[in-house]
Amino acid sequence: MATYNSIKPELVQFDKYDVTGIIELSASVGWDYDDNEIGTVMASGKIFGHKNADGKIVSSAAIIPYDNHLASIGMVIVNKEFRGLGLGKEATQKCIDVVPIDTTIMLIATEEGKTLYEKMGFRTVDCVHKYLCDNYTAAKPINKSSVTIEDFSEIDFTEIINIDKAAFGDKRSNFLHNRINQSEQCLVVKDKKANIIGYGISILGPINLILGPIVAPDSQTAALIIDSLAFRHQGKLRIDVPSGNEEFMLLLEQAGFKKASKPPIMVINSVNMPSRNNTLFGIAAQIFG
Incomplete structure (x- = not known):
């Protein structure tokens, strides 16, 4: 001291x-x-x-x-x-x-x-699971026939806010507006009826390309978002994965990610995490919860 x-x-x-x-x-x-x-x-x-x-x-x-x-x-x-x-x-x-x-x-x-x-x-x-990757390779061919992945458009924002609220546990419109503006890339996933069912953001930092938030209906779709965000990037990657996503974490490990740590999530003024619908596969960053 x-x-x-x-x-x-x-x-x-x-x-x-x-x-x-x-x-x-x-x-x-x-x-x-x-x-x-x-x-x-x-x-x-x-x-x-x-x-x-x-x-x-x-x-x-x-x-x-x-x-x-x-x-x-x-x-x-x-x-x-x-x-x-x-x-x-x-x-x-x-x-x-x-x-x-x-x-x-x-x-x-x-x-x-x-x-x-x-x-x-x-x-x-x-807890969350911090994963780092030096050399990304897609784990295996992923079925893309049932969904399409597109670059974010302003008309998508309201739908992203809604699916993010269900995934994260609260509406965070101001933060997501700022995060998308900061992003290297923001992608949306649409089903055959053109409904948005997922999205993903990448942030280029001084060391890593940070992947998150990643919201998807299942681990395969989440892996597809990761592949779309990461496959052209030449450098290090990072993603922080909420617990309960073992299948998705296995796909990450097959793609070259390695678990670096497992820090705890702590709360005050509540006894539980906010209610979530199990579609959050990657958080924005540890500071944003």
């Missing part, structure tokens, strides 16, 4: 002028945030944190409120020289305080942060 000249770092809400400092803080713990990702977080929610006496950002925490009664916390980081001062707890509590008291708040915890969140009242309700 560093001394801080007897002046406690100030808790503030960050704005666009703080983006570079947030990226530097995230890089110090090995996280690969960039300008575009921070921009989506700020457009979709709020980021709080501490600055030291010199104006350097030494902690952060972000809250993403969705349309009804659900929000997600992420980007909880404390500079290693300022740990042990309660900065992470204070920034996280600020995130909790800015949403209505009846809001269910979820987060995906690191091992280092899990104890803190438990002390704050969060409880583990599930």
Whole structure:
């Protein structure tokens, strides 16, 4: 722990002028945030944190409120020289305080942060499976005859919002609008009657092409979306898969993905995860729940 000249770092809400400092803080713990990702977080929610006496950002925490009664916390980081001062707890509590008291708040915890969140009242309700891939190859020929995959069009947005709500557990129109604008590619899956039954988004980060959200009626269709998003990409891939999708995870492993970790999902102001219909095969990113 560093001394801080007897002046406690100030808790503030960050704005666009703080983006570079947030990226530097995230890089110090090995996280690969960039300008575009921070921009989506700020457009979709709020980021709080501490600055030291010199104006350097030494902690952060972000809250993403969705349309009804659900929000997600992420980007909880404390500079290693300022740990042990309660900065992470204070920034996280600020995130909790800015949403209505009846809001269910979820987060995906690191091992280092899990104890803190438990002390704050969060409880583990599930987990996600982080998968990485260096060399993607489609696992096997996938039957495409019953569906079509098309590039997203603005006229598709309302249908995407609706199927995402059933898959995720809350409507998140503002976030999805921002995420699609940020995306490298956004695809929709239509059945023979031209109804949208799934969609997938890819985000090009500084290290990985991030695949998610992925919403589909079944694991084969989800794998088809992954193949359509990934097959032309020359580089590393990442997807975070909710639990209960064993068949889909097997298809990922056959395509070259390897499981890197299994972080817990924790919630407060609820005893359960929000109700979902088992069509969410990949989350947007850990910060977005």
